[in-house]
Amino acid sequence: MHYRLEASDLQQLLDALKADGYALLGPQRQDNAILYDTLESAADLPQGWTDQQEAGQYKLKRREDAAYFGYVVGPRSWKRVFLPPRKRLWSATQQDGAWSIEEEPLPTQKVALIGVRACEIHAIAIQDRVLREGPYPDPYYTTMRAQSLIIAVNCTQAAPTCFCTSMDTGPNATFGFDLSLTELLEPDHGFVVEVGSPKGQALVETLGLPAANDPDQARAQAGVDQARKQIKRTLQRDDVKALLYRNLEHARWDEVASRCLSCANCTMVCPTCFCTEMEDITDLTGDHAERWQRWDSCFHGQFTHVHGGPVRQSTRSRYRQWLTHKLASWEDQFGTTGCVGCGRCIAWCPAGIDLTAEVKAFRESEHSQEKNKR
Amino acid sequence: MTQKPKLAVWKFASCDGCQLSLLDCEDELLAVAGAVDIAYFPEATRRMVDGPYDVSLVEGSITTPHDAERIVAIRKNSKKLITLGACATAGGIQALRNFRDVKEWTSLVYAHPEYIDTLAHSAPIAEHVKVDFELRGCPINKMQLVEVLAAFLNQRKPLVPNHSVCVECKLNEQVCVMVTQQTPCLGPVTQAGCGALCPRYLRGCFGCFGPKENPNTSSMAAQWRSLGASEAQILRAFRGINGYAEAFRLESERSEQQLQSTEQKAK
Numbered sequence: 050m051h052y053r054l055e056a057s058d059l060q061q062l063l064d065a066l067k068a069d070g071y072a073l074l075g076p077q078r079q080d081n082a083i084l085y086d087t088l089e090s091a092a093d094l095p096q097g098w099t100d101q102q103e104a105g106q107y108k109l110k111r112r113e114d115a116a117y118f119g120y121v122v123g124p125r126s127w128k129r130v131f132l133p134p135r136k137r138l139w140s141a142t143q144q145d146g147a148w149s150i151e152e153e154p155l156p157t158q159k160v161a162l163i164g165v166r167a168c169e170i171h172a173i174a175i176q177d178r179v180l181r182e183g184p185y186p187d188p189y190y191t192t193m194r195a196q197s198l199i200i201a202v203n204c205t206q207a208a209p210t211c212f213c214t215s216m217d218t219g220p221n222a223t224f225g226f227d228l229s230l231t232e233l234l235e236p237d238h239g240f241v242v243e244v245g246s247p248k249g250q251a252l253v254e255t256l257g258l259p260a261a262n263d264p265d266q267a268r269a270q271a272g273v274d275q276a277r278k279q280i281k282r283t284l285q286r287d288d289v290k291a292l293l294y295r296n297l298e299h300a301r302w303d304e305v306a307s308r309c310l311s312c313a314n315c316t317m318v319c320p321t322c323f324c325t326e327m328e329d330i331t332d333l334t335g336d337h338a339e340r341w342q343r344w345d346s347c348f349h350g351q352f353t354h355v356h357g358g359p360v361r362q363s364t365r366s367r368y369r370q371w372l373t374h375k376l377a378s379w380e381d382q383f384g385t386t387g388c389v390g391c392g393r394c395i396a397w398c399p400a401g402i403d404l405t406a407e408v409k410a411f412r413e414s415e416h417s418q419e420k421n422k423r
Numbered sequence: 424m425t426q427k428p429k430l431a432v433w434k435f436a437s438c439d440g441c442q443l444s445l446l447d448c449e450d451e452l453l454a455v456a457g458a459v460d461i462a463y464f465p466e467a468t469r470r471m472v473d474g475p476y477d478v479s480l481v482e483g484s485i486t487t488p489h490d491a492e493r494i495v496a497i498r499k500n501s502k503k504l505i506t507l508g509a510c511a512t513a514g515g516i517q518a519l520r521n522f523r524d525v526k527e528w529t530s531l532v533y534a535h536p537e538y539i540d541t542l543a544h545s546a547p548i549a550e551h552v553k554v555d556f557e558l559r560g561c562p563i564n565k566m567q568l569v570e571v572l573a574a575f576l577n578q579r580k581p582l583v584p585n586h587s588v589c590v591e592c593k594l595n596e597q598v599c600v601m602v603t604q605q606t607p608c609l610g611p612v613t614q615a616g617c618g619a620l621c622p623r624y625l626r627g628c629f630g631c632f633g634p635k636e637n638p639n640t641s642s643m644a645a646q647w648r649s650l651g652a653s654e655a656q657i658l659r660a661f662r663g664i665n666g667y668a669e670a671f672r673l674e675s676e677r678s679e680q681q682l683q684s685t686e687q688k689a690k
Contacts, residue, residue: 080598080625105646107602124598134594310639310646312611313586317593328582333451333458333569335577344594349586350636364637399589399601399611400642 051266052258054230056238059117060091062200065255066161071198074130075163076120081109083123085130088163095120102208102392105401114234118164121208122391126320127162127169128176131193135343138327143336155188159196165226166204167219168211168389172320173199174225178383179323198248201226205272210392212282212405218389220276228252231269241269284390284405285412290377296411297369305407306365308400313346315394315402316371321387324352347371372404428477428576431463433497435483435490436517436545440562441508442466442482451569458576474500478575480568484510484517484545491542491551498552505571506548509561509664513633518545518667522675545667556581559632561664564616585636587611588628591619600625607647609660612638612670633665640674654682 054062063073075088078095088094100120101108112119141150165173173194180190204213204220213219222229227249230240241261244250261269316322326345331338345352348367353360361367379387388404395403432442446467448455455461462472479501485491498504506512514521520528521544529536548554558571567583574581584590588610592599600606600622608627610619614635621628634640644657652660662675 081603082598084596084598105602106605107599109603124593124602125596129596134596307639308642308645310587310611310642311637312589314589314593314599314611317590329579330570330582331573331577331579333454333573333576335573344590346586346590349584351584351586362637364639397599397602399599399608400646 050244051261051269052242052244052253053261053265054240054242054256054258056115056117056240058256059094059240061256062252063088063091063163065252066198069159071159071161073161073163074127076118076123078109082107083109083120085123085125085127085162085164091117094118094164099206100208102210102396103401104210104395104403105398107396115238116232116234118202118230118232119206121204121206121211122166122169122393124318124393124397126318126391126393127165127173128320128323130160130162130197131173131176131190132180132187132323132325132344133189135341136189138340138342140337140339155192157196159198160193161198161200163200164202165199165222166202166391167222168213168216168391169320170199170201170222170225171216171218171389172391175321175383175385175387175389176323178385183383199226199228199245201229201245203229203231203269203273204276205232207276207279208392208396209281210395211280211390212284212392213390214277214280215282215284215286215405216386216388216390217286220280221273231272233265233268233272239265241265282392282405284376284388284408286386289408290380292408292411292415293373293377296415297373299411299414301407301410301414302365302369304410305368305402306363308402309348309364309368310400311348311364311367312399313348314397314399316346316348317344318393318397319375320391320393321375321389322346326351347374372407375404376408427458427460429462429472429475430459430572431474431476431479431497431501432461432466433463433479433481433483434466435481435494435511435548436486437483437508437510437515439466439482441511441560442480444507444563444565444568445480448565448569451565455569455572459572476501478503478505478572480505480507481511481548482507484514484547485542485551486517486545487541489540494548494551503555503575504548504552505556505558505575506554507558507568508563509559509631509633510545511548512557512559512668513665513671514545514547514667515561516664516666519662521545521667522662547667558583559614560616561631564618567616583616585614587635588613588615588617588619588622588632591615591617592622595619595623597622600627601646601650605650607650607652607656607660609643612640612643630660630663630665630671633668634670638670640670641677644674644678654678654685658682 073088077093094117139152180187201222226245229243324345328341350359375387571581601608606627609630610628613630614632616632658678661671
C-alpha cells in the first residue's frame with residue numbers, strides 16, 4: 050500500500066515525529082556541501098540544491114526546481130549517529146588513594162533519520178552485522194540503533210560516482226526503513242510514501258495520508274528508473290573476491306600507491322568502515338583518567354603498530370589491505386561485501402582514486418595476459 | 424611529600440611563540456605550576472634555579488657555534504628533553520638559508536658581516552643531541568603541550584597522533600576544501616595537531632605541523648598541479664616553516680629542479 054504526502058505537508062511529518070519525542074537529523078546545506086545534522090524544520094532542508102560529483106570533486110549547484118531531496122550523498126554518512134567520530138567510554142577519578150570508575154551513560158534521546166538513501170540503509174545493515182549482531186555488540190551503537198527511526202528517500206537521480214546498481218544496494222530502498230519517500234516534482238510537488246514498519250504505519254495514520262493513485266505510483270517508479278539509468282559506473286562483483294586474491298602481488302598496487310596519499314579520507318567518509326582506536330589520557334595530576342574511542346584507519350602506521358613498528362609500513366600494503374577488505378575478506382569475515390557503491394571514497398579522495406577503476410585494472414591485466422598466452 | 428619535577432624552558436633561534444603557548448595555557452597554567460617546579464623560564468620569571476632538570480622544553484633551532492655548545496650542556500643537565508615547534512624540530516623558517524650560501528646572504532644583509540658568527544645550516548635540535556620527544560607545530564598546540572607534560576609526569580606515552588590533518592577535518596566533521604573548492608591544501612601530507620585550523624576557516628593547510636607519517640608529497644604536488652597551482656607555488660608550499668623537514672625538503676628540491684629546467688627551456 051502506497052500513500053501520498055503533499056510537499057506542503059512535509060512539515061507535518063516532521064512535527065509528528067517531534068511530537069513522538071524524536072530528535073530530527075537530516076540533510077542541510079553547510080560549508081559548500083549537503084550534510085546530515087540536527088534538523089529544526091523542513092525549511093532547513095537543501096531545497097532547490099543539488100550536488101555535482103566526480104573523482105576528487107564535489108560541488109553544490111542550484112536546481113531549477115524546488116526538490117527537497119534533489120542531491121545524492123555528501124561527505125557525512127549516518128555512521129556518525131551510531132558510531133560517533135569521538136566518544137568517551139569511561140572516566141576514572143582517584144580520591145584518597147582509591148579509584149572510582151564512572152561509565153559514560155548511554156544516550157536516551159530517540160532520533161529520526163530523514164532522507165536515508167538505499168545504499169546507506171545497506172551500509173547500516175552491514176555495520177549492524179559487525180557492531181550489533183556480532184559476538185561483541187557495541188552498547189552505544191545498539192542503543193542508538195534501537196531508538197532510531199528511518200525515513201528513507203529513494204533516489205531519482207544519480208551522481209557519476211554512484212555504482213549502487215553494481216552492488217545491488219539501490220537506487221530504491223527495499224528494507225530497513227519505517228517510511229520511504231519518493232519525491233515527485235511535476236505537475237504537483239509531493240511524495241509517494243511506502244510503509245516499512247508498524248511505526249511507519251502509525252505515522253501514516255496520524256497524518257491521515259490518502260492512498261497514492263496509480264499515476265503517482267507510476268511517476269515514482271519512473272523517477273527511480275531514471276536514477277538507475279543515470280548510473281554509469283560499474284564494479285563487476287561476481288568474481289571480485291577471487292580476482293583480488295589472485296593478484297595480491299600485482300604491480301598495480303605500486304602504481305596506485307604512487308597516487309595514494311594515505312590520508313585516510315576514504316575510510317573516514319565510508320559508511321561501513323568501523324575501525325576505532327582507544328585513547329587513554331590522564332590529567333597533569335594523574336588523579337583523573339579517561340578512555341576515548343575515535344575513528345581510526347587502516348591507512349595509519351599506528352593502526353598496525355606492534356613491538357618494533359607497524360606491520361603495514363608501505364602505502365602499497367595499506368591500500369591493498371583496504372581494498373581487499375572492502376571487496377573480498379569482508380565477505381570471509383562477515384558474510385557480506387564491505388562496499389555499498391555510494392561513491393564517497395571516490396569523490397572525497399583528494400587524489401581522485403577510484404576503486405572501480407582499480408578493480409578494472411586488475412581484470413584488464415588478467416585479460417591481456419590471457420590474450421598473450423594464446 | 425616528594426619533590427616536584429624541575430622544569431626548564433630554553434630558547435634558541437625562534438620567535439618565542441612556542442614558549443608563549445605555555446603561558447597561554449591560562450586555565451591549565453595553574454595546574455602545570457602545581458605539578459612541576461618551574462625552575463628556569465626567563466620569559467616568565469626572574470627566579471632561576473640551577474640544574475639538573477627533570478624535563479627541559481627546548482624552543483628554536485641551532486644556528487651558531489655558541490648554540491651548538493649550549494644545547495650539549497642543556498642535554499647533559501636534563502633527564503628528559505622535549506623540543507617545541509617547527510624551529511626546534513625541523514630548523515624553522517630560518518632553515519631557508521640551508522638551501523643557499525649563508526656567507527653570501529650575510530654579506531648582503533649586514534653592514535659588518537665580519538661580526539656575524541653563524542653556522543651554514545639552521546638545524547633541528549635532534550641533529551645535535553638526543554631528543555626524547557618532538558612536539559610539532561608553528562606554533563605548537565598548547566593542549567598538546569599539556570598532554571606531553573601530563574604524559575611525562577605520569578610516565579605514559581604522549582597521545583600525539585602522527586596521522587594527517589585530513590583525519591582532524593573528518594573527526595571535526597569539517598568539509599574538505601580541496602574537494603569542494605579545489606583549494607590547494609597540504610592537509611593530506613601534514614601531521615595533525617592544529618585541530619584543522621585553516622580548513623575550518625575554509626582555507627588550505629599550510630603544513631605548520633610538518634610531514635605526517637608516510638607522506639606522499641609527490642602525489643600531493645601532482646594534485647596541486649592539477650588544481651592549477653604553479654611550480655613556484657608548490658616550491659613555496661613545501662619550502663616554508665617546515666621546509667627543512669626531510670619529506671618537504673625533498674619535494675621542494677624536486678619542484679625547484681622542475682622550475683629551473685622550465686626556465687632554461689624558456690631561455
